[in-house]
Structures are given as structure tokens and as C-alpha cells.
Amino acid sequence: QLQLVESGGGLVQPGGSLRLSCAASGLTLGYYAIGWFRQAPGKEREGVSCISSSDGSTYYADSVKGRFTISSDNAKNTVYLQMNSLKPEDTAVYYCAADLALFRLCVLSMHQYDYWGQGTQVTVSS
Numbered sequence: 001q002l003q004l005v006e007s008g009g010g011l012v013q014p015g016g017s018l019r020l021s022c023a024a025s026g027l028t029l030g031y032y033a034i035g036w037f038r039q040a041p042g043k044e045r046e047g048v049s050c051i052s053s054s055d056g057s058t059y060y061a062d063s064v065k066g067r068f069t070i071s072s073d074n075a076k077n078t079v080y081l082q083m084n085s086l087k088p089e090d091t092a093v094y095y096c097a098a099d100l101a102l103f104r105l106c107v108l109s110m111h112q113y114d115y116w117g118q119g120t121q122v123t124v125s126s
Helices: none
Strands: 003-008 010-012 018-025 031-037 046-051 058-060 070-073 078-083 092-099 119-125
Touching: 003 010, 003 092, 010 070, 018 031, 018 092, 018 119, 031 070, 031 078, 046 070, 058 070
Parallel strands: 010 119
Antiparallel strands: 003 018, 018 078, 031 046, 031 092, 046 058, 070 078, 092 119
């Protein structure tokens, strides 16, 4: 059974760091593009970062460039999102998602992704 499970969220002070994990079961993440998205209260879900399985290329939203890093560990079947220099505006529920088209390049469009995790809350506050 296909499942994506996010973890690693929590409460952190501005300037702090968190590492989110997206662990998969029922599919091999190394074959698919994986994206991280977030949704703050009262706002639309937005793309944060993604990684392509075909060539390992990565893509970041302008708002997180230089602060967030996406990576994958195929042996653990897990994709990570390292978040540094966190800001209050990073507060949101963070979701990982899988594009089930084999080896397609990733984009930060929700419509490309077929399967979603349940989300993990990230709160940046002093």
C-alpha cells in the first residue's frame, strides 16, 4: 500500500533549523519526482522545493532559496527538506508529494503530483 509519511515538524525560534523527512512505503522514491509543499492558515498551498529522480535536479521557490535544501536517500527511501534560517512566514503545514510518472522532471505545481502525505506542522515563533 502506497504511503508517504512526513515527520520532523515542530516549534522553532526565528533563525532556527528543522529537518523534515518524507518516508515512503509501497513505492521506490528513487523512480519519481518528489515535491515539498506548504499551506499556511488562510492561504493556498504553495510549492517549496522538489527533486527529480531522473537527474537529481532540484528546484526551489524564491522565498526559500539559499535557506532550504532538498535531498534524497534512496537506501532509506526517504526525501529530506533541511530548513535553515527559518522565518515566521515559514509557518505552515508541510506536505510531501509524489509524481507517479516515472522519471519525470519535477516542477512546483501541485497538479503534477498524484499522491500526498498527511502533512507536518512547522511553527516559527519566538
